[in-house]
Amino acid sequence: MEQLHCDLFDIIRPDLALVEQKLHEGVDGIYAPLSDAMVSLLDSGGKRLRPALALLASRFGPRAGDPAYVIALAAAVETLHTATLVHDDLIDGARVRRGHQTLSATWSIAPTVLAGDYLFARAASFAAETQSVRVVTAFSRALMTICDGELRQLFGAFDLDQDLDTYYLRIFSKTASLFAVSAEAGAALSGADEAAVAALQEYGRSLGMSFQIEDDLLDFVGDERELGKPVGSDLRQGIITLPIYYFLRDHSERAQWRAGLSQTNADRNAVVDALVAEVRGSPAIAACRAEAQAFARRAEAALAPLPDIEEKRRLLTLAETLLQRRQ
Amino acid sequence: MEQLHCDLFDIIRPDLALVEQKLHEGVDGIYAPLSDAMVSLLDSGGKRLRPALALLASRFGPRAGDPAYVIALAAAVETLHTATLVHDDLIDGARVRRGHQTLSATWSIAPTVLAGDYLFARAASFAAETQSVRVVTAFSRALMTICDGELRQLFGAFDLDQDLDTYYLRIFSKTASLFAVSAEAGAALSGADEAAVAALQEYGRSLGMSFQIEDDLLDFVGDERELGKPVGSDLRQGIITLPIYYFLRDHSERAQWRAGLSQTNADRNAVVDALVAEVRGSPAIAACRAEAQAFARRAEAALAPLPDIEEKRRLLTLAETLLQRRQ
Numbered sequence: 053m054e055q056l057h058c059d060l061f062d063i064i065r066p067d068l069a070l071v072e073q074k075l076h077e078g079v080d081g082i083y084a085p086l087s088d089a090m091v092s093l094l095d096s097g098g099k100r101l102r103p104a105l106a107l108l109a110s111r112f113g114p115r116a117g118d119p120a121y122v123i124a125l126a127a128a129v130e131t132l133h134t135a136t137l138v139h140d141d142l143i144d145g146a147r148v149r150r151g152h153q154t155l156s157a158t159w160s161i162a163p164t165v166l167a168g169d170y171l172f173a174r175a176a177s178f179a180a181e182t183q184s185v186r187v188v189t190a191f192s193r194a195l196m197t198i199c200d201g202e203l204r205q206l207f208g209a210f211d212l213d214q215d216l217d218t219y220y221l222r223i224f225s226k227t228a229s230l231f232a233v234s235a236e237a238g239a240a241l242s243g244a245d246e247a248a249v250a251a252l253q254e255y256g257r258s259l260g261m262s263f264q265i266e267d268d269l270l271d272f273v274g275d276e277r278e279l280g281k282p283v284g285s286d287l288r289q290g291i292i293t294l295p296i297y298y299f300l301r302d303h304s305e306r307a308q309w310r311a312g313l314s315q316t317n318a319d320r321n322a323v324v325d326a327l328v329a330e331v332r333g334s335p336a337i338a339a340c341r342a343e344a345q346a347f348a349r350r351a352e353a354a355l356a357p358l359p360d361i362e363e364k365r366r367l368l369t370l371a372e373t374l375l376q377r378r379q
Numbered sequence: 380m381e382q383l384h385c386d387l388f389d390i391i392r393p394d395l396a397l398v399e400q401k402l403h404e405g406v407d408g409i410y411a412p413l414s415d416a417m418v419s420l421l422d423s424g425g426k427r428l429r430p431a432l433a434l435l436a437s438r439f440g441p442r443a444g445d446p447a448y449v450i451a452l453a454a455a456v457e458t459l460h461t462a463t464l465v466h467d468d469l470i471d472g473a474r475v476r477r478g479h480q481t482l483s484a485t486w487s488i489a490p491t492v493l494a495g496d497y498l499f500a501r502a503a504s505f506a507a508e509t510q511s512v513r514v515v516t517a518f519s520r521a522l523m524t525i526c527d528g529e530l531r532q533l534f535g536a537f538d539l540d541q542d543l544d545t546y547y548l549r550i551f552s553k554t555a556s557l558f559a560v561s562a563e564a565g566a567a568l569s570g571a572d573e574a575a576v577a578a579l580q581e582y583g584r585s586l587g588m589s590f591q592i593e594d595d596l597l598d599f600v601g602d603e604r605e606l607g608k609p610v611g612s613d614l615r616q617g618i619i620t621l622p623i624y625y626f627l628r629d630h631s632e633r634a635q636w637r638a639g640l641s642q643t644n645a646d647r648n649a650v651v652d653a654l655v656a657e658v659r660g661s662p663a664i665a666a667c668r669a670e671a672q673a674f675a676r677r678a679e680a681a682l683a684p685l686p687d688i689e690e691k692r693r694l695l696t697l698a699e700t701l702l703q704r705r706q
Binding site: 081082083086139142143161162163165166167168169170172173174176177179180181183184185188189191192193195196198199200202203204206207 | 413469470489492494497501503504507510515516519520525526527531534
């Protein structure tokens with residue numbers, strides 16, 4: 053992934069460097085030990101997919117515009133993503149992310165909550181720097197969608213009876229909405245016409261759905277070292293993902309698993325391990341992979357009306373590349 | 380306070396009703412039991428000072444404009460205020476606010492963090508509804524200032540050696556900045572000239588400083604029933620407020636108090652009780668009251684260049700009224 057990543061994003065490398073600089077400015081000035089923790093979080097190998105989407109999408113419009121606006125947008129979406137990671141890790145009790153200690157592993161609840169809040173505020177402030185009401189509106193809607201998705205995920209924990217639409221809504225909310233707004237806002241800032249903006253937004257949305265389904269799949273079949281977390285982490289937190297849906301669809305023991313998962317923590321762990329093992333060896337895995345591929349195809353198809361520029365080729369390759377990632 | 384409040388805000392009563400409606404719409408659609416908790420928080424007797432400031436300040440410009448913009452602004456500042464209360468109560472471990480159970484008393488950490496995040500997102504979305512880049516920019520800066528102030532307060536807990544400037548910066552950040560932006564943005568949306576916008580912003584800032592000093596004072600001399608929380612709550616959480624500064628300035632036993640407060644929780648409580656009793660009976664109280672009054676005078680003076688309309692008279696009376704509040 054890292055190698056492909058380098059090749060894929062070479063045409064936006066200088067802009068990505070400016071985004072890095074801005075992301076680091078974003079945590080300057082905050083209480084020093086916390087700022088160190090945030091710098092280490094920023095530097096710990098995020099793929100910068102959302103900034104890259106914003107930057108690539110911003111090459112489809114006629115207006116060069118003030119390049120600072122697109123850099124601010126890219127910093128806004130990545131900072132928002134980082135803010136959600138900080139609060140997620142607190143909520144999940146995660147102690148390690150990307151091979152580094154999480155903020156919540158080092159700090160107590162109070163500074164972790166406030167550090168996340170500060171990053172939300174920074175993200176809103178970067179979004180305002182785009183000087184675009186449209187971008188700020190889209191951005192604040194995505195923020196609401198993400199929070200709403202997190203709440204749905206939390207209150208749906210360990211509920212095996214949620215329908216599949218609930219799953220799609222949840223992954224749209226928590227992942228695809230920010231991918232969509234990154235591409236949409238990048239295109240809008242470049243003065244692209246509405247059809248192109250809509251095409252890039254749909255590309256972002258479908259790419260985000262594909263990415264999250266692949267992510268949910270990796271939680272079952274990935275390598276623990278590459279993932280940087282134990283297999284089955286989602287299910288252990290009660291998050292019911294597509295492999296579970298597909299597995300249960302083909303099995304009649306739903307009631308038995310439901311009973312197992314409704315036990316208290318200690319008894320539940322063994323059930324989770326057993327379910328993960330069953331799902332890993334089942335046809336549900338191939339069905340999920342096919343669905344991630346279908347969303348990637350949909351992302352690629354969304355780009356059909358756009359001119360055949362280098363940025364478009366990169367976006368097409370990106371959709372392929374993300375299907376093959378290992379983490 | 381409640382009676383005066385009714386008289387003071389009668390000229391903006393219809394607009395305040397629209398703000399209430401919008402605030403309630405703001406928590407619709409969120410997971411129902413949480414939404415009930417938020418409605419109860421919204422309905423539990425907040426004074427709506429920040430919306431009132433925005434609405435009154437919006438009467439100083441020539442442009443009637445779309446009244447929906449000012450309503451959206453008023454909802455944005457109150458929702459932001461509510462979001463900070465939700466996370467504050469979680470951080471402080473507060474179980475009661477305004478006589479009602481806090482969200483964090485009923486819910487675990489995860490939904491409380493996410494409910495606060497959702498309100499931040501709603502606030503940003505209401506701010507975007509003003510369709511004004513200026514308002515969104517000012518709003519997102521205030522949000523950053525507030526979070527930064529909360530972090531400073533947290534990391535300065537129980538530190539008796541902070542200088543007085545630290546205190547002023549802290550209360551500006553946590554309170555006066557949002558008062559200032561409410562008035563500034565209300566004026567800007569109405570198309571008031573820059574001098575009038577600056578005057579109203581300065582009014583808001585000074586009113587906020589006066590309000591917070593009075594609040595810090597009430598924590599020592601207020602009635603526990605009217606406050607809805609025990610006297611000395613701030614100090615118990617380690618928050619060093621103006622009465623403590625003034626008390627220690629006149630006393631030489633700083634080292635003794637510092638040693639007492641640096642003990643572990645159980646031993647510290649007795650020290651806090653003793654210090655609160657000492658401060659209550661000291662001249663520090665009168666000195667703080669004088670300072671709250673001085674900031675109120677400064678707020679009133681800021682309005683001098685503005686035309687003598689009814690809204691101006693209400694703002695002048697508001698500064699007086701807040702000095703006499705009991706909660």
